[in-house]
Amino acid sequence: MTSAISVEDRCLDAFNTLKRSRHVTTVLYRLSDDLDTLALDFEGNLTHDELLKALPSDPCLVAYELCFADRDGSRHEAILLISWSPRGTSAEQGAAQAACYAALRNQLDGVDLFIEAASQSDLEYHHLVQAARM
Template sequence: MNHDVAVDESCIAAFRDLRGKREVNAVVYLVTEGTDSDVLAVGEKGNLTYEELLRALPADKPRLALYDLPFATPDGTRHHRIVSICWIPAATDDGVKSAYRHAQTALAEAVDAEQMTVVATTPSELEYHHLTSRAQ
């Protein structure tokens, strides 16, 4: 895979849906190999529970996901924070790992929004309580 990653306009539109619509709280992206550069494309989007989001991340294939993470602070105040998850299973080829890391950066630059970033190689790194403790 190439190190240059082009962010398709549909990826930016999906992010806008995530930020602006209540019926979309998760977007899962995938990187496809192009001739001159890799291309980030929307794989799935919708209103997913956290468990459904985790099931949308294949155990053996990397994905990039944006998720509007709901959580409560210790005093009970409810919050939401957009989390950028770069899911890269440990057995992933180094070139593919690099492509997904570059895609995460390219997407963050394209949407120009503050978000918490996570790179995970094992499911335990994506446990809900780990993310919510970082989000606070």
């Protein structure tokens, strides 16, 4: 693994599509096998439950538009950037994942909430909504 992580242009393009389109709510990013490039893995419209089922057993990053109703019934959206590092992630994968997460945090404009998750319980809907309301 090299010390610098490159982010493919398609990753940034997919995030910008998520920000402006109702047809894209989820973007999954994956690390290349040599752990030096972040690539686009999936771009589409997933519900929260579908997102949880789509999470791989390997680390990845996810941009996700969380939709929820506030206590007064008004509809809200929050764009999340999720660092998914499931238990069993190697130290090398973890270091590359952290570098990618930092790189995306600096390049993506419009993220409302940054989440680090190691299990699906970290991504329960009510936890995410509670964090987005703060």
